[in-house]
Amino acid sequence: xxxxxxxxxxxxxxxxxxxxxxxxxxxxxxxxxxxxxxxxxxxxxxxxxxxxxxxxxxxxxxxxxxxxxxxxxxxxxxxxxxxxxxxxxxxxxxxxxxxxxxxxxxxxxxxxxxxxxxxxxxxxxxxxxxxxxxxxxxxxxxxxxxxxxxxxxxxxxxxxxxxxxxxxxxxxxxxxxxxxxxxxxxxxxxxxxxxxxxxxxxxxxxxxxxxxxxxxxxxxxxxxxxxxxxxxxxxxxxxxxxxxxxxxxxxxxxxxxxxxxxxxxxxxxxxxxxxxxxxxxxxxxxxxxxxxxxxxxxxxxxxxxxxxxxxxxxxxxxxxxxxxxxxxxxxxxxxxxxxxxxxxxxxxxxx
Amino acid sequence: xxxxxxxxxxxxxxxxxxxxxxxxxxxxxxxxxxxxxxxxxxxxxxxxxxxxxxxxxxxxxxxxxxxxxxxxxxxxxxxxxxxxxxxxxxxxxxxxxxxxxxxxxxxxxxxxxxxxxxxxxxxxxxxxxxxxxxxxxxxxxxxxxxxxxxxxxxxxxxxxxxxxxxxxxxxxxxxxxxxxxxxxxxxxxxxxxxxxxxxxxxxxxxxxxxxxxxxxxxxxxxxxxxxxxxxxxxxxxxxxxxxxxxxxxxxxxxxxxxxxxxxxxxxxxxxxxxxxxxxxxxxxxxxxxxxxxxxxxxxxxxxxxxxxxxxxxxxxxxxxxxxxxxxxxxxxxxxxxxxxxxxxxxxxxxx
Numbered sequence: 001x002x003x004x005x006x007x008x009x010x011x012x013x014x015x016x017x018x019x020x021x022x023x024x025x026x027x028x029x030x031x032x033x034x035x036x037x038x039x040x041x042x043x044x045x046x047x048x049x050x051x052x053x054x055x056x057x058x059x060x061x062x063x064x065x066x067x068x069x070x071x072x073x074x075x076x077x078x079x080x081x082x083x084x085x086x087x088x089x090x091x092x093x094x095x096x097x098x099x100x101x102x103x104x105x106x107x108x109x110x111x112x113x114x115x116x117x118x119x120x121x122x123x124x125x126x127x128x129x130x131x132x133x134x135x136x137x138x139x140x141x142x143x144x145x146x147x148x149x150x151x152x153x154x155x156x157x158x159x160x161x162x163x164x165x166x167x168x169x170x171x172x173x174x175x176x177x178x179x180x181x182x183x184x185x186x187x188x189x190x191x192x193x194x195x196x197x198x199x200x201x202x203x204x205x206x207x208x209x210x211x212x213x214x215x216x217x218x219x220x221x222x223x224x225x226x227x228x229x230x231x232x233x234x235x236x237x238x239x240x241x242x243x244x245x246x247x248x249x250x251x252x253x254x255x256x257x258x259x260x261x262x263x264x265x266x267x268x269x270x271x272x273x274x275x276x277x278x279x280x281x282x283x284x285x286x287x288x289x290x291x292x293x294x295x296x297x298x299x300x301x302x303x304x305x306x307x308x309x310x311x312x313x314x315x316x317x318x319x320x321x322x323x324x325x326x327x328x329x330x331x332x333x334x335x336x337x338x339x340x341x342x343x344x345x346x347x348x349x350x351x
Numbered sequence: 352x353x354x355x356x357x358x359x360x361x362x363x364x365x366x367x368x369x370x371x372x373x374x375x376x377x378x379x380x381x382x383x384x385x386x387x388x389x390x391x392x393x394x395x396x397x398x399x400x401x402x403x404x405x406x407x408x409x410x411x412x413x414x415x416x417x418x419x420x421x422x423x424x425x426x427x428x429x430x431x432x433x434x435x436x437x438x439x440x441x442x443x444x445x446x447x448x449x450x451x452x453x454x455x456x457x458x459x460x461x462x463x464x465x466x467x468x469x470x471x472x473x474x475x476x477x478x479x480x481x482x483x484x485x486x487x488x489x490x491x492x493x494x495x496x497x498x499x500x501x502x503x504x505x506x507x508x509x510x511x512x513x514x515x516x517x518x519x520x521x522x523x524x525x526x527x528x529x530x531x532x533x534x535x536x537x538x539x540x541x542x543x544x545x546x547x548x549x550x551x552x553x554x555x556x557x558x559x560x561x562x563x564x565x566x567x568x569x570x571x572x573x574x575x576x577x578x579x580x581x582x583x584x585x586x587x588x589x590x591x592x593x594x595x596x597x598x599x600x601x602x603x604x605x606x607x608x609x610x611x612x613x614x615x616x617x618x619x620x621x622x623x624x625x626x627x628x629x630x631x632x633x634x635x636x637x638x639x640x641x642x643x644x645x646x647x648x649x650x651x652x653x654x655x656x657x658x659x660x661x662x663x664x665x666x667x668x669x670x671x672x673x674x675x676x677x678x679x680x681x682x683x684x685x686x687x688x689x690x691x692x693x694x695x696x697x698x699x700x701x702x
Binding site: 156157158212213214216217218220221222223224226230233234265266267268269270271272335 | 507508509563564565567568569571572573574575577581584585616617618619620621622623686
């Protein structure tokens with residue numbers, strides 16, 4: 001009989017759900033296997049008000065099949081009883097303390113993008129002037145609102161994350177009470193930061209544990225593995241693997257799953273983003289099992305995040321089985337990572 | 352009045368013409384502005400016999416519009432009087448001295464590919480065992496047949512060329528009388544080799560003087576700038592620019608222009624190669640002019656190669672003008688570098 005492995009309340013601590021038809025395609029794929037996900041705010045326009053945040057949360061829940069204060073949805077059981085919780089984020093700007101007070105109960109965190117660094121980040125931070133940012137960041141620290149950061153400079157593509165370490169240092173030292181999460185880290189340099197600053201944490205994607213730049217551009221060019229931050233060097237992947245497989249208490253799984261329609265990926269000018277959400281748990285099981293570290297996966301995909309953020313996710317039990325699974329060629333218009341390939345673990349049941 | 356700049360007998364010392372319809376599309380574009388070009392042998396199957404070499408040369412000349420010993424072609428004037436000479440190469444294998452004697456007068460050089468390293472290189476060298484290669488390489492040295500090398504290991508994509516330097520060293524030291532050309536170099540490491548070994552030379556493409564990995568994968572993914580060796584770091588490009596702009600006597604222009612049909616570039620699994628041949632001289636003029644080094648371009652695009660190889664190209668005078676030129680979106684099925692963009696120099700006349 002195939003081996004099984006059960007994960008309790010898996011959490012995706014970094015997820016792009018987009019909007020409209022794309023949201024309707026991808027949201028149910030995440031809500032099926034995850035208890036919750038941190039939903040990124042880089043829409044067009046980005047989420048910067050309470051109204052747009054609440055309206056987006058409602059659209060997310062609707063797309064997942066849950067009615068909001070309503071019994072109109074067959075699969076829905078209202079916000080309270082839903083078994084998937086979208087953890088909503090605001091797009092970082094210099095916000096007033098009053099505004100932050102007003103949205104405190106509705107937001108999980110605030111996500112900071114340097115301007116122009118990735119998809120829909122044009123309205124992000126232009127320069128990291130600490131004194132300009134101080135009132136907002138100190139208010140966030142007082143209110144225990146975590147700061148999630150896309151940490152890249154506008155330098156040479158292979159150096160962008162490593163160059164950003166000085167900014168993480170500045171933020172960590174100036175705001176010691178602020179919880180700062182280095183999102184989707186890709187380098188040894190970022191891993192090293194975890195030991196240097198108590199208030200720095202990190203999310204790691206599944207694709208950055210699996211691929212390097214070789215997989216993107218070493219053979220044929222592979223647009224479906226092209227993402228930001230770009231996959232780095234073998235020694236960087238090793239450093240990420242080490243902390244993920246040991247489920248270092250400061251690292252959490254965040255897929256950064258980012259859907260784009262096929263025609264935007266296989267084109268002259270391919271958009272950045274790898275779509276992994278519906279197969280992330282299977283790939284993680286395969287990877288952790290291969291390294292004999294399956295016992296650490298629960299911490300990596302849920303418990304660490306619960307401890308870091310102090311959250312209690314909706315109950316969910318995902319039973320995975322060591323049974324071959326052929327990754328679909330497409331989910332709607334979206335081509336997933338490793339489309340058409342067969343992997344060693346599949347989802348047997350979700351309770 | 353616009354400034355003009357005349358180039359005499361431009362040579363493209365590294366060119367892919369392919370075969371069939373593609374050859375018919377691209378060959379006339381090179382023969383229009385170049386006096387000669389080193390034609391790469393990585394067809395399917397590769398050129399490894401006298402028969403296939405001569406037959407390919409005939410197809411190349413036909414595609415250029417020149418008849419071979421024939422008056423049937425309006426634009427042709429026979430091999431002797433043609434104003435474009437395809438400099439034919441064999442695909443490296445361990446050849447016997449007898450065979451090399453037999454083909455000596457028909458070949459310009461022999462091109463070595465490590466197995467599987469780029470397009471159609473599957474039959475290349477599996478391992479660099481010097482003693483196995485010695486009889487062939489010593490015979491080539493005696494017969495003054497240059498060895499042209501695609502110098503990449505199968506390591507991490509950004510390290511492949513630098514890792515190959517130990518093999519260049521081995522070749523250069525074991526065969527001091529063999530002329531070895533490091534083809535399409537992309538790194539500071541390769542530039543440094545020029546000073547270390549007397550018998551090492553190099554070709555440099557126009558695209559590696561213009562782009563870095565940032566242009567390929569730093570913004571959107573740019574399949575039409577994806578090539579092998581992949582464009583490297585800014586400091587590598589600076590090192591290449593330095594020796595190109597000063598027309599270092601050991602470096603020559605070789606476009607490595609490599610056409611693929613559009614559907615093979617804008618796809619899941621994009622083929623490697625940048626198509627530059629028809630706009631290479633215009634881009635070179637723009638680049639050298641921008642750096643105030645136009646006076647060195649003649650050496651870079653012709654005289655250095657004449658001196659290194661001891662060749663006398665067909666007469667051709669290409670008059671370029673400092674007048675805007677919009678790069679076509681397409682040449683047949685092939686999308687060129689910078690398709691649709693306007694550059695500062697155009698070809699005014701070819702005499």
